[in-house]
Amino acid sequence: MGGQAHSSMWMELLDFPLPGRLSKPRTQGLTMVIDKGLGLHETKDLLHTAGAYIDFIKLGFGTSGLYPQDLLEEKINMVKACGIDIYPGGTFLEIAVLQGKLKDYLAYAKDLGYTAVEISDGTIKIPPEVRERAICMALEHDLKVLTEVGNKDPRDRVEVGRYIEQILSDLEQGAFKVILEGRESGKGAGFYDPEGRFLADDVEQVLAAVGDPQPLIWEAPLKQQQLELILRFGPNVNLGNIAPAELLSLEALRVGLRGDTLRPICRESV
Amino acid sequence: MGGQAHSSMWMELLDFPLPGRLSKPRTQGLTMVIDKGLGLHETKDLLHTAGAYIDFIKLGFGTSGLYPQDLLEEKINMVKACGIDIYPGGTFLEIAVLQGKLKDYLAYAKDLGYTAVEISDGTIKIPPEVRERAICMALEHDLKVLTEVGNKDPRDRVEVGRYIEQILSDLEQGAFKVILEGRESGKGAGFYDPEGRFLADDVEQVLAAVGDPQPLIWEAPLKQQQLELILRFGPNVNLGNIAPAELLSLEALRVGLRGDTLRPICRESV
Amino acid sequence: MGGQAHSSMWMELLDFPLPGRLSKPRTQGLTMVIDKGLGLHETKDLLHTAGAYIDFIKLGFGTSGLYPQDLLEEKINMVKACGIDIYPGGTFLEIAVLQGKLKDYLAYAKDLGYTAVEISDGTIKIPPEVRERAICMALEHDLKVLTEVGNKDPRDRVEVGRYIEQILSDLEQGAFKVILEGRESGKGAGFYDPEGRFLADDVEQVLAAVGDPQPLIWEAPLKQQQLELILRFGPNVNLGNIAPAELLSLEALRVGLRGDTLRPICRESV
Numbered sequence: 153m154g155g156q157a158h159s160s161m162w163m164e165l166l167d168f169p170l171p172g173r174l175s176k177p178r179t180q181g182l183t184m185v186i187d188k189g190l191g192l193h194e195t196k197d198l199l200h201t202a203g204a205y206i207d208f209i210k211l212g213f214g215t216s217g218l219y220p221q222d223l224l225e226e227k228i229n230m231v232k233a234c235g236i237d238i239y240p241g242g243t244f245l246e247i248a249v250l251q252g253k254l255k256d257y258l259a260y261a262k263d264l265g266y267t268a269v270e271i272s273d274g275t276i277k278i279p280p281e282v283r284e285r286a287i288c289m290a291l292e293h294d295l296k297v298l299t300e301v302g303n304k305d306p307r308d309r310v311e312v313g314r315y316i317e318q319i320l321s322d323l324e325q326g327a328f329k330v331i332l333e334g335r336e337s338g339k340g341a342g343f344y345d346p347e348g349r350f351l352a353d354d355v356e357q358v359l360a361a362v363g364d365p366q367p368l369i370w371e372a373p374l375k376q377q378q379l380e381l382i383l384r385f386g387p388n389v390n391l392g393n394i395a396p397a398e399l400l401s402l403e404a405l406r407v408g409l410r411g412d413t414l415r416p417i418c419r420e421s422v
Numbered sequence: 423m424g425g426q427a428h429s430s431m432w433m434e435l436l437d438f439p440l441p442g443r444l445s446k447p448r449t450q451g452l453t454m455v456i457d458k459g460l461g462l463h464e465t466k467d468l469l470h471t472a473g474a475y476i477d478f479i480k481l482g483f484g485t486s487g488l489y490p491q492d493l494l495e496e497k498i499n500m501v502k503a504c505g506i507d508i509y510p511g512g513t514f515l516e517i518a519v520l521q522g523k524l525k526d527y528l529a530y531a532k533d534l535g536y537t538a539v540e541i542s543d544g545t546i547k548i549p550p551e552v553r554e555r556a557i558c559m560a561l562e563h564d565l566k567v568l569t570e571v572g573n574k575d576p577r578d579r580v581e582v583g584r585y586i587e588q589i590l591s592d593l594e595q596g597a598f599k600v601i602l603e604g605r606e607s608g609k610g611a612g613f614y615d616p617e618g619r620f621l622a623d624d625v626e627q628v629l630a631a632v633g634d635p636q637p638l639i640w641e642a643p644l645k646q647q648q649l650e651l652i653l654r655f656g657p658n659v660n661l662g663n664i665a666p667a668e669l670l671s672l673e674a675l676r677v678g679l680r681g682d683t684l685r686p687i688c689r690e691s692v
Numbered sequence: 693m694g695g696q697a698h699s700s701m702w703m704e705l706l707d708f709p710l711p712g713r714l715s716k717p718r719t720q721g722l723t724m725v726i727d728k729g730l731g732l733h734e735t736k737d738l739l740h741t742a743g744a745y746i747d748f749i750k751l752g753f754g755t756s757g758l759y760p761q762d763l764l765e766e767k768i769n770m771v772k773a774c775g776i777d778i779y780p781g782g783t784f785l786e787i788a789v790l791q792g793k794l795k796d797y798l799a800y801a802k803d804l805g806y807t808a809v810e811i812s813d814g815t816i817k818i819p820p821e822v823r824e825r826a827i828c829m830a831l832e833h834d835l836k837v838l839t840e841v842g843n844k845d846p847r848d849r850v851e852v853g854r855y856i857e858q859i860l861s862d863l864e865q866g867a868f869k870v871i872l873e874g875r876e877s878g879k880g881a882g883f884y885d886p887e888g889r890f891l892a893d894d895v896e897q898v899l900a901a902v903g904d905p906q907p908l909i910w911e912a913p914l915k916q917q918q919l920e921l922i923l924r925f926g927p928n929v930n931l932g933n934i935a936p937a938e939l940l941s942l943e944a945l946r947v948g949l950r951g952d953t954l955r956p957i958c959r960e961s962v
Contacts, residue, residue, distance in 0.1 A: 459742060483949055
């Protein structure tokens with residue numbers, strides 16, 4: 153079941169129109185899935201069909217706290233067995249911080265079998281020194297650290313320079329990647345306007361400061377967003393908040409097996 | 423499999439940010455799912471993952487008439503075994519009324535194992551005395567009665583006073599709850615404008631007349647609608663037409679495990 | 693499992709409000725599903741629940757090239773066992789043409805068990821003589837041929853007369869049906885404007901030239917599109933790009949078991 157690269161015989165006959173896609177395990181070209189409550193059959197289906205294309209599965213929001221215990225444990229184990237990292241949503245960790253339970257939270261996440269955590273402040277305010285300590289503690293628990301920058305609610309937006317400082321500081325502290333907020337909807341949060349278009353100025357400033365898109369994971373639930381990022385950065389851009397049902401469609405988009413990325417190759421190059 | 427409250431060990435560590443959520447069985451805080459054709463594996467997944475959070479499953483529209491007989495019976499039994507009521511969509515009963523087959527319809531629904539019915543006039547016109555008789559007959563068949571008020575098509579809209587009369591009359595006749603129409607889309611029907619916003623005047627008039635939101639189930643398929651109702655009425659507002667894939671997300675919203683309901687607690691209270 | 697018409701006992705009690713729906717096998721009233729990556733449990737669920745209502749399953753875009761080999765083969769066999777045709781997305785064949793591998797592509801599709809192919813030029817430009825040859829070669833491989841007309845990208849749109857020539861020529865060459873492009877989104881492609889409304893002038897010209905809607909399959913992923921086509925052409929209009937989760941809803945719409953098609957019968961006929 154899943155895990156290693158698929159050796160489809162189709163693709164011995166045809167070439168991927170967009171070449172260069174990396175296979176797992178990889179540190180670039182990551183795909184992170186948002187899972188809002190898949191059951192065990194659905195999880196098996198996802199792993200079997202698309203496990204070779206998934207690097208991270210996030211159990212969205214605080215849904216981790218709502219599963220029956222046995223189901224949650226079985227699910228985590230199934231995902232890990234396919235060479236996929238799994239972690240609880242960032243909001244759940246924010247609640248632990250809010251309730252003064254961060255240490256217990258990290259220990260229990262590790263016990264349960266989670267391999268990573270997300271450290272964010274999308275909803276609550278977390279002072280920089282607490283964020284740094286959280287990263288450090290998670291690393292001590294041998295958890296992979298993804299941090300996230302960007303507001304969930306438009307009322308909480310701050311200027312982009314603040315986000316840039318966070319990104320650089322998080323990476324320096326040992327974050328594996330920094331996620332750019334996009335929410336499940338891809339609209340009106342983080343680096344998107346209410347219609348889901350990139351806030352171009354903010355994006356360019358972030359890129360100029362970071363230098364290279366590879367430390368970033370773009371939450372990009374909408375096809376148009378995925379398309380723009382692939383056309384700009386290539387098939388190995390890191391993408392997050394991908395819906396489970398969109399996994400093969402996204403992979404097709406990455407390698408040019410879909411009209412939107414095939415077209416620029418065969419029409420616009422003329 | 424599902425049915426009773428989940429005793430997640432996570433939630434021995436953390437508190438639900440929005441407290442007071444009732445467990446099943448309950449008469450408040452109901453969640454009604456719209457099922458448009460889940461197969462047996464998908465139904466098992468839904469019940470296993472979120473059965474503790476579901477009170478009613480509706481097989482939408484007249485889809486009840488389109489399943490293979492054995493599958494329908496197995497599905498109904500699986501749902502009931504989790505302590506969840508199950509009923510055919512209101513349109514199906516309207517067709518029975520239209521074809522003069524209401525009595526046979528109710529008897530067969532009961533035989534099949536359905537535990538409830540919905541009595542509506544979203545599409546056809548039903549005189550008040552026929553509606554009253556239908557409620558009475560359904561109760562005699564030992565079926566739980568949900569009624570529904572509100573138009574499906576904007577052309578069929580009548581003034582809100584008529585809907586209020588229906589609500590009060592239905593409750594007096596023995597309806598368990600009255601559903602406020604929202605359709606699957608949440609837009610341009612019942613108590614929503616074409617963009618899915620509440621028709622505020624109508625809503626306030628209904629609330630003033632009924633006095634208490636608890637006899638009502640709000641069809642609220644869109645997250646923004648669920649959010650507004652939870653922020654106004656608390657975690658135990660009755661919500662309907664929830665998509666199966668949104669069950670854990672909605673429950674997270676109800677108990678403050680999602681940014682949208684967590685934020686007012688930790689930011690606006692300051 | 694699936695395959696033949698369902699003999700629901702419900703429908704011995706009630707009549708379908710919209711009569712005349714044909715059962716499988718049929719050459720009119722076809723429903724074509726777009727499958728973006730269903731796993732084996734999901735495929736079983738779809739076939740069991742709605743197999744009697746599905747004529748074609750398309751593995752969308754080039755996703756055929758992304759499945760694990762064993763899973764793809766098992767899936768194709770499951771679908772065929774239910775009397776349903778299965779074929780890879782048209783973009784995949786376009787890539788074979790582009791890479792000069794059409795002959796091998798068709799032979800391998802046949803070997804794998806596919807029963808049909810789609811011949812399109814939604815993304816690349818294919819000269820008429822190559823298109824004719826492709827149809828001919830596919831027929832020689834004993835594959836059912838669906839062709840497609842209409843642009844995927846608004847920049848590639850040509851005048852409708854060109855599409856009409858293609859339709860008439862494809863049918864003459866032996867195409868089983870001609871698909872009118874609508875994409876997965878139903879918006880801004882083929883015969884739809886960016887809001888998903890029909891380009892009425894183009895549609896009327898196509899209908900005038902073809903004379904009869906039966907040689908056409910309308911890609912109509914949005915409910916409003918399905919509704920308009922059913923109200924105009926009746927329950928046996930050929931519809932494509934239907935999402936798996938919408939199968940029973942669409943069938944309910946076709947036979948009047950949903951408010952949208954029930955209403956015209958019982959309200960507007962008065």
